[in-house]
Amino acid sequence: MDKRIRVLAINPGSTSTKIALFDDNEILFRKAIKHSPEELRAFPEFQDQLGLRAAAVEKAMIENRYAMEDVDVYVGRGGGLSSVVGGVYSVNDLLAQHASTGLRGQHPAQLGAQIAKQFADKFGKPALIVNPPDVDEFIEIARVSGIKGIHRQSHLHALNQKEIALRLCAGRGLKYEDMNFIVCHLGGGISVTAHEQGRMIDSNDIIMGSGPMTPTRAGDIPYTNIVDLAYSGEYTKDELVYKLNKGGGLADHFGTSDVRDVLNLIKKGNAYAKIILDGMIYQNAKYIGAMAVALKGKVDTIILTGGISNSEYFTNTLKEYINWIAEVVVMPGEFELEALAAGAVRVMRGEESVKTYTGVPVWEGFDN
DSSP, X not given: OOSOOEEEEEEEOSXXXXXXXXXXXXXXXXXXXXXXXXXXXTOOSGGGGHHHHHHHHXXXXXXXXXXGGGOSEEEEOOOSOOOBOSSEXXXXXXXXXXXHHTTTOOOTTHHHHHHHHHHHHHHTOOEEEESOTTBOOOOGGGGOOSSTTOOOOOOSOHHHHHHHHHHHHHHHTOOGGGOEEEEXXXXXXXXXXXXXXXXXXXXXXXXXXXXXXXXXOOOSOOHHHHHHHHTSSSOOHHHHHHHHHTSOTHHHHHSOOOHHHHHHHHHTTOHHHHHHHHHHHHHHHHHHHHHHHHTTTOOSEEEEEEGGGGOHHHHHHHHHHHTTTSEEEEEEBOOHHHHHHHHHHHHHTTSSOOBOOOOOOSOOOOOO
């Protein structure tokens, strides 16, 4: 296929919907559509925001003088699905229905597939999702916990993790399926993941709560302390969950989740700020070490990505702990919209087979 493929990528977040229009992998325009608290207050459930967000995307296209009917393929973030292996999926009726119910928990990303399908149905084009948050490629042994009936689940930054590994391979003439990587997505949430020959075999859980402290998450804490907080009478269940998953980490220590603010405190000689940020870096290093164990020491490259990887203080301090394991490459930023477009282009060009969503989980428990 010689024709350039026009892709509209849609990535809904908590208070914004990020979109970008591509010709192949060339961006024509991108926009983060902000949704005001007043707008969202009228639609307290994410699913109720579907019409609002779809209309905002169409309006942004018109304002930028692009026609919706000229788009060849609509691709959304995905989410709210049964667990799946990584890849590109067509948005069939079952996938859209599961996304609408938030099968594995409510998240704005579940709107991405539905918005894409709305436009695809309206204009007679395909709708796709790429490596949704529901990707689960764990090896079975990584699922074991010390409580029978509770198993470790795969919740990580699958889209950006896979994209950043593919980008490194493309730049070096390598095949992702031949390599062993540790990819660290360093953002408001942090996922540290072992990639073994194209499969994400183990990671910390960014939704249920495990891993290093992050700008907004408490990270691993002795469970008796959590039990004490739960029974202290100071928190409702929702308040405690918020403190652990959204108001923890740097936000709890400093009232800000911006690493740059903490770095400014360190520059001013704030010793407390330094010990807390250094502690967060130390915890990330320990998780990288754990993923090296998951790969049995056979690590080709450690990749640091996400917004925090723009901080030389953070990455240089982290390297002091981990550069003995393998080469460390810093690839700052997030490439989620680019990853959505790249996946859509690969499928439209026949370079990758599109997968069919069946709703059958990739793993349903241990045999007793």
